Amino acid sequence: MAKPIALVTGASRGIGRAIAGRLAPDYEIVAAARSAPDLDRLASDIRAGGGTCTPVPVDLTDSTAIARALNGLEADVLVNNAGVGVMKPLLEMTPEEWHRQVDLNFNALYHVTRAVLPGMVSRRRGHVVIVGSISGRSTYAGGTAYTGTKHAVMAFAECLLLEVRDQGVKVSVVNPGSVATEFGGSDPASKGGWALRAEDVAETVAFALSTPPNVLVHRVEVRALSKVKPAPAGGP
Numbered sequence: 001m002a003k004p005i006a007l008v009t010g011a012s013r014g015i016g017r018a019i020a021g022r023l024a025p026d027y028e029i030v031a032a033a034r035s036a037p038d039l040d041r042l043a044s045d046i047r048a049g050g051g052t053c054t055p056v057p058v059d060l061t062d063s064t065a066i067a068r069a070l071n072g073l074e075a076d077v078l079v080n081n082a083g084v085g086v087m088k089p090l091l092e093m094t095p096e097e098w099h100r101q102v103d104l105n106f107n108a109l110y111h112v113t114r115a116v117l118p119g120m121v122s123r124r125r126g127h128v129v130i131v132g133s134i135s136g137r138s139t140y141a142g143g144t145a146y147t148g149t150k151h152a153v154m155a156f157a158e159c160l161l162l163e164v165r166d167q168g169v170k171v172s173v174v175n176p177g178s179v180a181t182e183f184g185g186s187d188p189a190s191k192g193g194w195a196l197r198a199e200d201v202a203e204t205v206a207f208a209l210s211t212p213p214n215v216l217v218h219r220v221e222v223r224a225l226s227k228v229k230p231a232p233a234g235g236p
C-alpha cells in the first residue's frame with residue numbers, strides 16, 4: 001500500500017531536512033525549498049534508506065510559484081517549516097529584509113496551506129504542523145519583524161484549528177528554542193554545544209503526528225534543558 005504523503009517546506013537544510021529524514025520511513029516525502037542541489041542530496045539520502053522523496057524547488061515568497069508547484073498535491077501531512085530571521089533594530093532593517101521575513105514566515109503559511117488544505121478537508125483527514133518559535137511568545141530588541149511573524153504564526157495556528165477540527169484536520173505548532181542550524185546566517189557551532197539539534201525538533205514533530213485520531217497535540221515548546229554544555233560521556 002502506498003504511504004501517505006508528507007510535504008515539508010524548508011527541507012533543504014536544518015530543521016526541515018531533519019524532519020524530512022525522520023518522517024521518511026512512514027511517509028512519501030515531498031521536499032520544498034529553493035536550493036535544488038540540496039533537495040536532490042536529501043532525496044538521494046532518503047532513497048538510499050529505502051524511502052521516497054520528490055524534490056520541489058520553489059521560492060515560497062512567490063505565491064504564483066507556490067500555486068504552480070503545490071496546488072492539488074494530496075498531502076496527508078504538511079509541515080510548514082521554512083523560515084528566516086534577520087535580527088536588527090527597526091531603523092537598520094531594510095524594506096527587503098522586512099518583507100522577506102513577512103513573506104516567508106507568514107504569507108507563505110497562507111499560500112502553502114491553501115494549496116493542500118482543500119484536499120485534506122474533502123478527504124476528512126490531514127495534519128498541518130507549523131514550526132513556530134519561542135519568539136512567538138517573547139520579545140527582544142532586534143526582533144520586530146521576526147517575533148512579529150512568529151506571534152502571528154501562533155494566532156494563525158489556533159484560528160485554523162478552530163476552522164478545520166470538525167472536518168478531521170489537525171493543526172499543531174511546534175515552538176523550538178535555540179537550534180544549532182545555519183538559521184539567520186549563524187554558524188551552528190556558535191551555539192556553544194548546548195542548543196537543540198535539528199533532530200530533536202524533528203522528533204517533536206513526529207510525536208505530534210503520532211497521536212491517535214481523536215487526540216491533538218496543538219502546541220509544543222521544545223527547548224534545551226540548560227545552556228551549560230553537557231560534560232562528555234565518560235568524563236569526570
Ligand SMILES: NC(=O)c1ccc[n+]([C@@H]2O[C@H](COP(=O)([O-])OP(=O)(O)OC[C@H]3O[C@@H](n4cnc5c(N)ncnc54)[C@H](OP(=O)(O)O)[C@@H]3O)[C@@H](O)[C@H]2O)c1
Pocket residue numbers: 009010011012013014015016032033034035036038058059060061081082083084085104131132133134175176177178179180181182183184185
Ligand atoms: N534555528 C533556530 O534556532 C530556530 C529556533 C526556533 C525556530 N526556528 C524556526 O525553524 C524553522 C527552520 O529554521 P532552521 O533553523 O532550519 O533554518 P535554516 O537552516 O536557515 O533553514 C531554513 C530553510 O528555509 C528555506 N528557505 C529560506 N528561504 C526560502 C524561500 N524563499 N523559499 C523556500 N524556502 C526557503 C531554506 O532553503 P533554501 O535556502 O534552499 O530555500 C532552508 O531549507 C524556521 O521557521 C525558524 O523560524 C529556528
